[in-house]
Amino acid sequence: MSKPLKVLVPDAHLRDLDVERGVTGALIDYQVFDETDAAAIPDDAWASCDAILVWHRMKITRDVVSRLARCRMIVRVGVGFDNVDTAACRERGIPVSNVPNYGTTEVADHAIAMMLFLARGLGSYEARLKADPARGFVAENVPVVRRLRGGTFGAIGMGRIGTAIARRAAAHDMHVVYHDPHLPEGHELGVGYERVDSLDALLARADVVSLHVPLSDETRFMIGDAQFQAMKPNAIFINIARGKLVDVDAVYRALRAGHLAAAGLDVLPSEPPVPLPPLLDAWRNDEPWLAGRLVVTPHAAFYSEAGYLDMRTFSAQMLVDYLVHGRLRNNVNPGWRDAVPASHR
Template identity: 45%
Template sequence: MRILVPDTQFEGEPLAEREALGDSVTFDLQYARTAEEIGDNVWAAADAVLLWHVMDITPEVAKKLTNCRIISRIGIGYDRIDTEACAAEGIQVSNVPAYDMSDVATTAVTLALNLLRGVVTYNDRVRADIVGGWSWDGPPILRRVRGQKFGVVGCGRIGTMAALRARAFGMEVGYFDPYLPVGHDITMEMQRFGSLEELLGWADVVTLHTPLNDETWNLIGMPQVAAMKPGLILINAARGGLIDIDALEVGLRSGQIGACGIDAFTQEPPDPNHPLLAAFNAREDWLDGRMIVIPHATWYSPETFNDIRREAAENIRGLFEDGVRRNVVNTGDFRDV
């Protein structure tokens, strides 16, 4: 079996993958960012693809995968894969929906706590001037954590974990998720909102935990910013396309958004010339202490890194060795093994 990893995110041997698939498999490790960097013969030779989060699988790429049975996404989100085009070519698409997601939930709440308690601002000011910066005053949105209203958009596995962590810190928790059954809020003993705008008008902190699709693209745009409680803290630990970055800038400049913690952008790395990111990099006074950016890393820990690699490889093993189609996210008449 020949497995292509087109956008490899590690150096060295594929140890976690071999743990799942054995020594007889050949791995073709590429370090590309676009499909055009990889030859058509390489795509055509692949029996399976292990995909990270950098490469787009377009209809044109799917047509090149003439021998491929499965694309296994190393992670949850699969918005970079045209799943219908893959199905049309007989290619199964799978993901890893249930790795240890506690890192994502913990980091989302940590971003909120850092902003609420001014940790990054204190650190930066003391580091810049350990004497002059030795003052309790300064963080622009410092607040008591207990009693803050914590809103979750998308109360699935990760959203629920974030909600429980926030409640443990004494925050009041509410959520918006139209796809959960009636009575879910009673089970969770949390307040449920009928619309995103209602939640945004109630919450002091909002964290996003939804997939990216046609329904959620630019979920936070100008109308949603206008609906927010003034000074709301916005956290995105999901997909970059959930937030319109222009609306985010407008909200931050006006103060309607008090602060934000952002893990993902539509383009990664993001464009440093965008006015918001240029202001962030320049540490402009109006934004200082109000924005934290991390490099699509809420999911990462060494343990998780190995887990998702192994579990994505196990999707391939299940198909080729056992004839079991695991964690399939598209439907179609798939190629036989």
Template identity: 35%
Template structure:
């Protein structure tokens, strides 16, 4: 019987169909460690990995029966995709379920920073009646009529663009591959160079995947190219931004503010960011709704079943 190893402890609601068809092993009360998976993997045909679980050359070489890695995430930088493909192992991910919730978080962060929502909440709690609330106090910036520059115009970038258009924003974008004229017109959005986007945008949203090419996509030089009134939003991956350079840019007014759902050095931001009023921070909650988590699990299972049975489409990762 086909054996499936799931590295993460999660509610079973999304895995019902998978358990009916195959021999599925789950951890209980905690995620499996890398060492545990390394010891178990020789007996398994399928590995269901989490976005932070490393599927590297060492693990692949220790998995003679492995045919599929079904990743619970849209990103797959935790997996050595090139080596898996070289070894005849298929890799899949879960792009569709994360699109709307991540775009919503990006829009929420944009509104929050612009209108100083979280900042005012903190001040009210800290200062109470001592907080100044006059008509010219706590002035924010509108988003309507402003220009949003999107770097990475895939599913999430396009979903964010359509939400921003509904807020009467103008859309610029930069992408590895330009959209078709029909796709651009349907949003609508205008393709520009990265330099043009940074110089012209009031808000810059990062929605690109994390690859060696996108490491520190935004750093000291890029901040200097942005408007001093600009706001940076990152809901993609933390290492796309040089976080030390971001701290400096926020401290000295090179840019106006930032909204971050991801951080360069793991689950927590640099301590300096916690001290700044012009940044809004959330702990990677872009897909954190119960419904989204269940649908992501179902997508993982659909990828496994579709690969093994050929009865449904799968979201195959074709290249690193």
């Protein structure tokens, strides 16, 4: 039997890797670290690995890529791959793959749960009853609470997750509109939702705005003061995609001014959010003006035990499929083959 392949896991959440080893068996020998700084990983580990299995806490920068003497593949354990310099990998002939086929239902459920939590006043009702079960046993005078049926749900991005969220919004009898300039003409005929030509057109119409696009140079901080001002007054805003898509200080200003009714944030520009931005400081201190108008979760929309198992299983399967069988799946840096010598293809 040939020697096992070396796969470096620089930022493992779980050091045991029982799931991954159950898939790959003796084919792969994992080098496991729990680091966030590439400098904490020995140079030899980077140079000698045949592949990398990276989570979201380690940045695979151009400098890191330059140290990869043998690496044939990088698998991002998750969907987003903004922590990997895909251009540098392309130039070195290293394919990068992600795991798009896990967690879609969890993320979609989480977004709708945030919408319902805010639109039905669950946080306010719970706080009232906890404070005084007798006098708090009233339904009226709660911020945000409104009927969803007949309202307009605006989806920014209509990929897998956007489509799953839109289906759930439609099931609540909402009219769905979406904006996605990267999808071909006629896509709206397949999904059955109304497509609008501009972001501003969507913002002006939607009672609930939900964001689900990848983070890139094009989308970084795409939602700020101007976009919140363009929104329909008294709208609800949901972000379960990437924190750096949104200026969180602009969320604070829009809520403080009363133009934005409420917001649900699963992701933040800095994670964990230390030091706290003004919005989270006000939320944590239970400032009265914000009560019942903000829900925040710790980048958890993707998570369930079943989803976590899928993510880890599919990541390990992709290693075997490519390194052993030559079958590349879910590639996110096309053009990498152009940098590979013909004798190595």
